[in-house]
Amino acid sequence: MLRILTIHTASLKKYLFHFKVFLGFTIVIFSPSCGQSEPAPDLFSLPTVYKVGKKPDEIKARDMNMDGFPDILVSNAGSDTLSYFEAIGDGTFKTAFTMNTGREPLAFEVGDFNGDKILDIAVSNYGDGNISIILGQKDGVFKQKANIKVGRLPIAISVGDFNNDEKLDLAITLRFDKLVIFLGMGDGSFKMGEVYKASGTPAHMTVGDFDNDKNLDIAVAFNAVQVNFLRVFYGNGDGTFKNPIKILGGKQSSFITQHDINNDGKNDLLTSSSMHDVIKIFLNNGKSGFTPTEDTAAEKGPEYIVPGDFNGDNIPDLAVANRRDASISILQGRGDGTFIFPHFNYPVGANARAMIGEDFNDDGLTDLALLIYDRQMMEVxxxxNSSPN
Known part of the structure; x- marks a missing residue:
C-alpha cells in the first residue's frame, strides 16, 4: 500500500502528495522490511521532508539559539550556502534560514570560537581552498568574520582543544594527503599550526582521547583506491601530534565515527566503505591501539553511521544510511563489536548520504535526520515510543 508523505514548504504549510509509480517520478515510501518474510519492527514514524540547497553534503544538530532544542545545519555544496533549521521542539522545524558560504562547502563544524558563549560556525570551502568563520550574535544573526586560507581542496573539518589552552582549534584534511592544524586565538581568529602528511586521500576524521592521556587525538579515514587502513594521530597536548599510527583494516573508507560499541568504557572506531558495502569496527585497546574486527556486511553503498540503542536492550546498535539502495539499515548490536544478521531496512529517499541522530522531540529516544543528495531534501x-517487538 502506498503511503502519504508530508512535505514542508517555504510557507510552512503542509501539502500531501501521492507518489505514483511512473517513469520520472520519485517514490518515497516508509514501509519497513528486512529482506525476510518477517517484517522489521515498526520503530520509526513517516519522514517529514524539508527543502535544502543543491548537493547537500554535511548535516549537524546543535542548539544554536540556546532554547534547549537541537537545531539543524546543512551545508549545500551545489548552492554555496548553509541552511539553518530552527527547532520548534516537537520534532518539526521552521523553514530554513540560508547563509552564503564560499564555493563548494563540503563540511563544517560548530563551536564557540570567540568566547562569548554563543555558537559559531567554521565552513570548509572545497572550491576556494579556505575556511569561512561565521560568528553567532546575541540577536540570532550570523556575521562572517574572515576567510582563512588552508590549502588546496579542503575536505573534512573537526574542532577540539588540541593544545589545552581552553580555546577551540581546527583540524582540516586536504584532498592531496595533508592534515592541517589551526590554533584558536579565542577571539574568532586562528593561526596556522603544524602540517602533517596523510597519504591515501583523507576522507573523514573524528576527534577524541583514544589513549586516555587527557590529550585529544585524531583518527582519519582514507578513501583512495586500494587503501585498507586508518591513521591515528596521537596528540602531545601542545597542538602537535606524534607520527601517525597506521591501523590495517577497512577498505576505501568514506566515513569514520566513534562510540563505545562493546561497553568497555573506551570509544572504538567505526568506518563505512560505500564502494565495498561493508562496515568495519576497530576495538580500542587503550594505549596499545586498535584491533580490527571482521567485516560487517552492509547494504548497498553505506555512508554515515549513527550509533545508538534503537531496540531498547541497552546495547549499542547502528543506524546506517545506504546511498545506492535508498534505505536506512538498523544493525542490532550484540555488545561485543558484532551485529545480528539480517539487518532491519527502512526505505527512504534515493541517494541517502549524510545522517545524524538526535532527540528532536524531547521524548528520550534517538531520532534521525538525513540528506537526500540529488533531491535537495532533508528527511527527519x-x-x-513503542517496543520494537
Whole structure:
C-alpha cells in the first residue's frame, strides 16, 4: 500500500502528495522490511521532508539559539550556502534560514570560537581552498568574520582543544594527503599550526582521547583506491601530534565515527566503505591501539553511521544510511563489536548520504535526520515510543 508523505514548504504549510509509480517520478515510501518474510519492527514514524540547497553534503544538530532544542545545519555544496533549521521542539522545524558560504562547502563544524558563549560556525570551502568563520550574535544573526586560507581542496573539518589552552582549534584534511592544524586565538581568529602528511586521500576524521592521556587525538579515514587502513594521530597536548599510527583494516573508507560499541568504557572506531558495502569496527585497546574486527556486511553503498540503542536492550546498535539502495539499515548490536544478521531496512529517499541522530522531540529516544543528495531534501524521521517487538 502506498503511503502519504508530508512535505514542508517555504510557507510552512503542509501539502500531501501521492507518489505514483511512473517513469520520472520519485517514490518515497516508509514501509519497513528486512529482506525476510518477517517484517522489521515498526520503530520509526513517516519522514517529514524539508527543502535544502543543491548537493547537500554535511548535516549537524546543535542548539544554536540556546532554547534547549537541537537545531539543524546543512551545508549545500551545489548552492554555496548553509541552511539553518530552527527547532520548534516537537520534532518539526521552521523553514530554513540560508547563509552564503564560499564555493563548494563540503563540511563544517560548530563551536564557540570567540568566547562569548554563543555558537559559531567554521565552513570548509572545497572550491576556494579556505575556511569561512561565521560568528553567532546575541540577536540570532550570523556575521562572517574572515576567510582563512588552508590549502588546496579542503575536505573534512573537526574542532577540539588540541593544545589545552581552553580555546577551540581546527583540524582540516586536504584532498592531496595533508592534515592541517589551526590554533584558536579565542577571539574568532586562528593561526596556522603544524602540517602533517596523510597519504591515501583523507576522507573523514573524528576527534577524541583514544589513549586516555587527557590529550585529544585524531583518527582519519582514507578513501583512495586500494587503501585498507586508518591513521591515528596521537596528540602531545601542545597542538602537535606524534607520527601517525597506521591501523590495517577497512577498505576505501568514506566515513569514520566513534562510540563505545562493546561497553568497555573506551570509544572504538567505526568506518563505512560505500564502494565495498561493508562496515568495519576497530576495538580500542587503550594505549596499545586498535584491533580490527571482521567485516560487517552492509547494504548497498553505506555512508554515515549513527550509533545508538534503537531496540531498547541497552546495547549499542547502528543506524546506517545506504546511498545506492535508498534505505536506512538498523544493525542490532550484540555488545561485543558484532551485529545480528539480517539487518532491519527502512526505505527512504534515493541517494541517502549524510545522517545524524538526535532527540528532536524531547521524548528520550534517538531520532534521525538525513540528506537526500540529488533531491535537495532533508528527511527527519522520529522514533516511535513503542517496543520494537
Amino acid at each position: 524521521i522520529l522514533r516511535k
